Amino acid sequence: MSNAPAIVAAEGPIRRRPVALLELARKNRGVLVGLALVAVLFLVALLAPVISPHDPIATEPDNAYLPPLSPGHALGTDELGRDQISRILWGARISLPVAFVAVAVGLVAGGLIGLVSGYAGGLTDLLLMRVIDALLAFPALILAIALVAALGPSLRNAMIAIGIVAIPAYARLVRAVVLQLKPMEFVVATRSLGATPVRIVLRHLIPNLMNPVLVQVSLSAGFAILAEAVLSFLGLGAQPPTPDWGQMITTGRTFLPNDPWLAIIPGVAISITVYSFNLLGDSLRDALDPRLRR
Amino acid sequence: MTTYVLRRLVLMVPVAFLVTVGVFMLIHLTPGDPALIILGEDRSPQAIAQIHQELGLDKPLYVQYVIWIDNVVHGDWGRSITTHEPVAGAITERLPATIELGVVALIWSLLVAIPLGTVAAVRRGSVVDKLATGIAVAGVSVPNFFIGIVLIFVLSVSARLFPFGGYVPFFQDPWESLRHVALPAIALGTAGTAINMRFTRSSMIEVLGLDYIRTARAKGASWRRVVFIHALKNALIPVVTIVGLQIGGIIEGAVVTETVFTWPGVGRLAVESIFNRDYTVVQGVVLLAAFSYMVANLVVDLVYGWLDPRISYA
Amino acid sequence: MAFSHLLELENVHTELSLAEGTLRAVDGVSLTIDAGETLGIVGESGSGKSMTALSIMRLLPRSGRIVEGSIRFKDRVLSDLSEDEMEAIRGTEMAMIFQDPMTSLNPVYRTGWQVGEPLRIHRHVRSGEAIATATDLFQQVGIPDARSRVRHFPHMLSGGMRQRAMIAMGLSMSPSLLIADEPTTALDVTIQAQILDLLRRLNREYGTATILITHNLGVVAGMCDRVIVMYAGRIVEQGRTEDVFSHPEHPYTWSLLRSIPRLDAEPHEPLTPIEGSPPDMVHLPAGCKFQPRCPFAVARCSREEPSLLQVRDQLARCWVTQAGTELNA
Numbered sequence: 041m042s043n044a045p046a047i048v049a050a051e052g053p054i055r056r057r058p059v060a061l062l063e064l065a066r067k068n069r070g071v072l073v074g075l076a077l078v079a080v081l082f083l084v085a086l087l088a089p090v091i092s093p094h095d096p097i098a099t100e101p102d103n104a105y106l107p108p109l110s111p112g113h114a115l116g117t118d119e120l121g122r123d124q125i126s127r128i129l130w131g132a133r134i135s136l137p138v139a140f141v142a143v144a145v146g147l148v149a150g151g152l153i154g155l156v157s158g159y160a161g162g163l164t165d166l167l168l169m170r171v172i173d174a175l176l177a178f179p180a181l182i183l184a185i186a187l188v189a190a191l192g193p194s195l196r197n198a199m200i201a202i203g204i205v206a207i208p209a210y211a212r213l214v215r216a217v218v219l220q221l222k223p224m225e226f227v228v229a230t231r232s233l234g235a236t237p238v239r240i241v242l243r244h245l246i247p248n249l250m251n252p253v254l255v256q257v258s259l260s261a262g263f264a265i266l267a268e269a270v271l272s273f274l275g276l277g278a279q280p281p282t283p284d285w286g287q288m289i290t291t292g293r294t295f296l297p298n299d300p301w302l303a304i305i306p307g308v309a310i311s312i313t314v315y316s317f318n319l320l321g322d323s324l325r326d327a328l329d330p331r332l333r334r
Numbered sequence: 335m336t337t338y339v340l341r342r343l344v345l346m347v348p349v350a351f352l353v354t355v356g357v358f359m360l361i362h363l364t365p366g367d368p369a370l371i372i373l374g375e376d377r378s379p380q381a382i383a384q385i386h387q388e389l390g391l392d393k394p395l396y397v398q399y400v401i402w403i404d405n406v407v408h409g410d411w412g413r414s415i416t417t418h419e420p421v422a423g424a425i426t427e428r429l430p431a432t433i434e435l436g437v438v439a440l441i442w443s444l445l446v447a448i449p450l451g452t453v454a455a456v457r458r459g460s461v462v463d464k465l466a467t468g469i470a471v472a473g474v475s476v477p478n479f480f481i482g483i484v485l486i487f488v489l490s491v492s493a494r495l496f497p498f499g500g501y502v503p504f505f506q507d508p509w510e511s512l513r514h515v516a517l518p519a520i521a522l523g524t525a526g527t528a529i530n531m532r533f534t535r536s537s538m539i540e541v542l543g544l545d546y547i548r549t550a551r552a553k554g555a556s557w558r559r560v561v562f563i564h565a566l567k568n569a570l571i572p573v574v575t576i577v578g579l580q581i582g583g584i585i586e587g588a589v590v591t592e593t594v595f596t597w598p599g600v601g602r603l604a605v606e607s608i609f610n611r612d613y614t615v616v617q618g619v620v621l622l623a624a625f626s627y628m629v630a631n632l633v634v635d636l637v638y639g640w641l642d643p644r645i646s647y648a
Numbered sequence: 649m650a651f652s653h654l655l656e657l658e659n660v661h662t663e664l665s666l667a668e669g670t671l672r673a674v675d676g677v678s679l680t681i682d683a684g685e686t687l688g689i690v691g692e693s694g695s696g697k698s699m700t701a702l703s704i705m706r707l708l709p710r711s712g713r714i715v716e717g718s719i720r721f722k723d724r725v726l727s728d729l730s731e732d733e734m735e736a737i738r739g740t741e742m743a744m745i746f747q748d749p750m751t752s753l754n755p756v757y758r759t760g761w762q763v764g765e766p767l768r769i770h771r772h773v774r775s776g777e778a779i780a781t782a783t784d785l786f787q788q789v790g791i792p793d794a795r796s797r798v799r800h801f802p803h804m805l806s807g808g809m810r811q812r813a814m815i816a817m818g819l820s821m822s823p824s825l826l827i828a829d830e831p832t833t834a835l836d837v838t839i840q841a842q843i844l845d846l847l848r849r850l851n852r853e854y855g856t857a858t859i860l861i862t863h864n865l866g867v868v869a870g871m872c873d874r875v876i877v878m879y880a881g882r883i884v885e886q887g888r889t890e891d892v893f894s895h896p897e898h899p900y901t902w903s904l905l906r907s908i909p910r911l912d913a914e915p916h917e918p919l920t921p922i923e924g925s926p927p928d929m930v931h932l933p934a935g936c937k938f939q940p941r942c943p944f945a946v947a948r949c950s951r952e953e954p955s956l957l958q959v960r961d962q963l964a965r966c967w968v969t970q971a972g973t974e975l976n977a
Contacts, residue, residue: 174352177631179586182623189608189616190363266477270590273479274605286477293483293594300487307480315475545751551707552746553766553817554739556732567756643756643801 061254070323074258077316085132094123096130096283105299118288118302119295127283128309134284135313138199138277139264143257145203150210151253155245157211158218169215172208180205184267188276195284198277202267206260213256217249251328258321262314269310285310338639342632350628354406357621358399361613388413406621412614414607421618425600431501432599435591436584438515439523444577447527448570451534455542455569456561466531473528478587482521482594489517499596518595522587526580533576538569571641575634582630585623652723653680654857655704655742655825660717662696662703671929673699673712675881683824684855688872688889690865690904692926696881697861701827704859705744706734722824739766743818747830749810753802759810760786760798763817770821785816789846808839812846819850826850827859832867844871865908869893877901880927880937887962895974897964899942902975936967944968944975 065072084091093112100121108116108124115124157168175183187201221244230240271277272286280287285306292303369385370377385391390398405412411421454466490498496517504511541547542565550564588601596602600619607615662674674696681687689697702708704719706726719726721742726734738744743766746752753762763785764778773781779798786794789812802810811831818826828847832840848871851858860871868875868889875892877885877900885898896902903922924941927933933940939949948967956965969975 170348170352173349174356177349177353177628178356178620178624179583179627181586181589182620182627185589185604185608186357186360186616186620187363189613190360192364193608262475266475269477270479273477274590274593276608289480289483293486296483296487297491300491303480303483304487307477307483310480311472311476314477315471318471318475545746545748546754548707549746549752549814549817550754550765552705552738552744554735554737554769555765556735559769564754564757568754571756641756643803 064324064327068323068327070319071327074316074320074323077312078258078320081132081136081313081316084129085136088126088129088133092123092126092129094126096122096126097281098122105295107299108301108305115305116299116301119291119299122283124302124305127288128285128305130283131285131288131306131309132313134195134278134282135265135268135310138195138202138268139261139317141199142202142206142264142268143261145200146206146260147210147253147257149203150207151214153207154211154214154216155218158215158222165215168211172211175204176208180263181267181270184271185274185276188271193271193276193279195272195278195282198268198271201271202264205267206264209256209260210253213252214249217252218245221245221248255321255325255328258317258324262317262321265310265317266314339636342635346628346632350625353624353628354403354621355399357617357624358402360617360620362395364613385415388415411618411621414612414615416607416610416612421614424603424615425618425622428598428600428603430503431597432585432588432592432601434504434511434515435518435522435588435597435599436581438512438519439587439591440526440577440580440584442519443523443526443530443580446523447530448534448573451531452538452561452566452569454531454535455538456557458539463535466535470528470532470535473524473531476524477590478521478525479590479594481524482518482591485517485521486594501598518591518597521594522591525587526577529576529580530573533573534569537572538565541565541569544568567641571638574637574641578630578634578637579627582627583623585619585626653720654683654685654722656680656720657700657704658718658720660700660703660719661715662699662708663713663715664699664709665711665713666930669930672881673929674703676717677878677881677883678717679876679883679886681825681857681859683857684851685874686851686858686860686872688868688875689859689861689878690863690868690875691878692863694926694929695878697878698829699881700878701744701829701859701861704827705738705742707738707744736770739823740770740821741823742825742827743821743823744827744829745811745814745818745831748834749807749814750834752814753810755802757801758799759802759805759813762802763798763813763820766817766820781820782816785820786813789813789816789819789850790842791816807835808842811835811839811843815843815846815850819854819856822854823856825857825859827861829861830863831860833862833864840867847871865893865904877904880929880932882937882965883956883963884938884965885962886956886964891961895960897959897962897969897975898938898966899944899968899975900938901964903941903943936965944973 061071061075065075093114100117102121103113103117104119104121106113106117106121108114110116113123113125115128117123118127153168153172157165178186184198184201184205187204188197191197191200230243268277268284269286269289272284273290275287275290278284278287280291288306289303289310292299292306295302369382369391390401393401402412409422411425413420414424417424450462450466450469454460454463457463486498489495497514498517500514502511502514542561547560547564550560555564585600585604588597588599589604590601591597592599592602593605600622604616604619607613607619657677657679660674660677661672664671664673677696677700679687689700691697699708699712702712703714704721704726708714714727721737726737729737753759760779760782761775764773764775764782767773767778767781768775782798783794786797791797791809791812797805797809797813802813805813811834815828815831818828826847831847832843835843844867847858847860850856860867862868872889874887875889876883877892877898879900885892885896885901887897892901893905896905900922907922922941923943927937927940933950935948935950935953936942936945937953939945942949944966946968952967954965954967954970956963957970959966959969964970
């Protein structure tokens with residue numbers, strides 16, 4: 041399980057306008073399906089309190105170990121009689137925000153590093169890039185685990201750790217685009233017209249960054265959800281009784297011989313979620329730049 | 335070639351330095367006094383002082399680093415906080431199990447990925463191709479610990495085809511060893527299978543469209559010869575990169591898989607140590623993981639040049 | 649028994665199915681070539697000349713298919729042969745060399761290995777022997793220092809040398825037919841002349857029938873006994889080289905000849921490029937396919953397509969010349 045591959049900014053035509061996501065979705069089936077799945081997931085996370093039939097942490101020992109399709113509990117109940125479907129729905133409220141925060145950490149920190157590195161060049165660039173190299177020298181999950189081990193196991197620290205792991209991809213991406221734009225005529229021209237660096241960045245870099253960042257965000261969201269699940273599965277992320285998918289698998293696998301669905305249902309939930317983001321990211325990459333197709 | 339190797343090595347020095355600083359700082363990243371965290375409730379002043387001394391925490395940070403790195407280079411990776419055993423020893427003891435798991439997983443993933451990816455590329459749009467694409471998508475989306483659990487349920491608990499858990503060293507009883515390693519290796523290898531197959535397929539498609547393939551056909555080479563002799567060697571060049579990184583990342587995958595299968599390897603050692611707050615052991619495993627990954631990166635670059643004669647090392 | 653040609657194409661149609669639609673890359677081509685002869689096929693890119701060659705070799709891309717007509721080679725109908733039988737012919741009795749020597753050799757195998765490969769495939773010789781033969785072939789095609797060159801990878805050889813290696817590979821089994829598809833296009837002018845010299849010499853020495861595909865009429869003039877001019881997948885003119893060059897009977901050939909500089913031209917006579925752009929192969933015009941670009945077109949040209957008929961000493965597909973009009977500026 042490795043980190044989502046960093047995409048290198050394409051060399052080609054520079055003044056690409058960011059493509060409207062909906063327009064892309066109309067043309068590309070993968071983008072459409074990916075976008076729809078992700079939208080559904082966000083809706084589930086948003087509406088979990090409304091659509092869940094039960095309280096996800098309310099125990100009901102008399103109704104423990106109900107199999108799926110039991111009356112009142114569509115996906116059954118766990119060892120403490122908690123309603124599985126409610127826990128799964130509420131689980132989206134853990135996974136998605138974790139991914140969101142982690143990606144935000146990676147994007148903001150990585151983006152700043154890339155921006156400074158590419159814009160300043162010279163020694164600053166050299167030093168910052170060695171730090172990025174050092175981050176990349178760790179296998180992604182090992183780095184996340186090590187960071188959580190140091191910070192202490194908790195959902196918040198898992199988010200931070202996954203965010204740090206995501207930094208290098210964004211730093212390299214942003215730096216590549218900055219380096220590519222810097223010698224371009226229009227940047228040099230606006231500069232000679234007295235535009236401040238900040239203005240140049242806002243006016244020209246951001247639009248050029250939109251497409252590759254969009255792709256990277258979907259791919260690293262997929263990775264973040266997977267990594268969060270792994271950390272929680274290992275007991276380094278969400279702690280009981282939080283209805284977290286990874287955590288549910290950890291407890292569920294104890295009951296594998298008799299009640300396999302306790303582990304299998306949350307596993308399916310994670311797989312679908314990660315698949316949705318990967319599909320969106322892959323299709324976006326193909327749709328936005330066919331040369332990057334792998 | 336030699337200059338290239340040397341330059342790569344020189345470039346690795348600052349990165350290796352930063353990596354060791356990072357690993358060293360792991361203990362110091364913990365909020366508060368590591369000794370308190372290590373000791374938990376039992377925090378007598380003597381105990382704290384002892385921990386401080388053990389870890390060298392009473393000295394300035396840079397001195398601590400120099401002492402630590404000097405020891406590390408000389409094979410002294412510190413002592414476990416819980417068992418007081420040497421960390422290096424604890425890791426080496428667990429390493430064979432991890433290596434066996436990783437190697438079997440890799441062989442399994444390549445045995446599936448290369449033929450399937452090749453067939454998918456040669457017969458684009460066929461059933462095999464669709465199957466391959468399906469596996470490729472699922473393989474990177476389904477967490478490997480979940481695959482492990484499903485495998486345990488289906489093949490071990492229900493069908494009783496494979497034993498669950500337990501490690502038999504390969505040289506002690508190869509057959510039993512392979513029977514025990516099969517399920518964890520499949521679970522661990524799935525993500526790799528998906529990635530390797532995707533790479534093989536796309537790379538093969540690209541190569542089969544190139545001019546020299548037509549040249550080979552014009553010589554009267556059969557399709558089989560064209561695919562296996564003329565195309566495969568070229569198509570596998572990019573796959574080597576990915577496989578190399580997977581070798582370097584064995585410990586990473588092992589952390590999760592070993593936990594699922596209670597496999598007595600380095601990965602599980604790391605997880606156990608995290609819960610025991612045995613930071614020196616965690617530090618050791620992380621250091622080993624980072625270094626094997628870095629070395630794999632380097633080796634991949636060098637092998638790449640050897641495989642593709644066009645790359646010059648000017 | 650009737651006299652039979654080495655290779656005979658009869659009314660060959662080859663289709664390519666592309667995303668934009670199906671196109672007739674080769675549309676009713678008939679031609680013959682005899683042992684030892686050199687035939688030039690001239691046309692713009694997309695005129696179907698390479699597709700004709702690939703149809704003969706049965707090496708069409710995945711999207712390509714021969715839908716009609718027959719190809720006879722040494723009294724065998726190629727379309728009746730199995731893939732195995734075809735493989736036995738390729739490289740032994742007919743060989744092909746390609747346009748770009750940079751990309752036509754496999755980058756990961758040594759050149760000698762590649763040049764000797766046909767011997768290993770077809771005659772099952774051992775690799776040492778194959779390399780020895782490759783060394784001989786290298787010497788024959790004028791690669792200096794052959795003994796060490798066979799050990800080199802393609803990227804270590806210059807473009808001209810790589811094309812020589814390709815020719816050596818084509819000749820390794822002494823084929824009776826060699827198809828050279830734009831063999832000099834990717835090379836420098838001086839190297840072009842050397843490669844053409846080599847092909848001419850090999851044709852004379854070994855009697856290998858050669859089909860030379862090119863967009864350069866100058867190349868044809870010095871090399872070929874006969875020439876075929878193709879446009880939009882069709883043969884528009886066909887005849888002995890000197891006839892076609894001295895009095896072209898199709899306006900397309902006529903324009904091509906006027907677009908190349910001539911040594912004997914008046915110093916101030918301007919070069920005339922061909923008007924218009926190559927045809928859209930998916931949506932071809934009605935009538936004569938060259939008519940939209942033709943300076944001689946008459947009303948009939950846009951209604952009916954002419955057939956390839958005898959005009960003076962050659963064949964031409966043109967209403968105007970078939971009616972007896974001479975092409976003149």
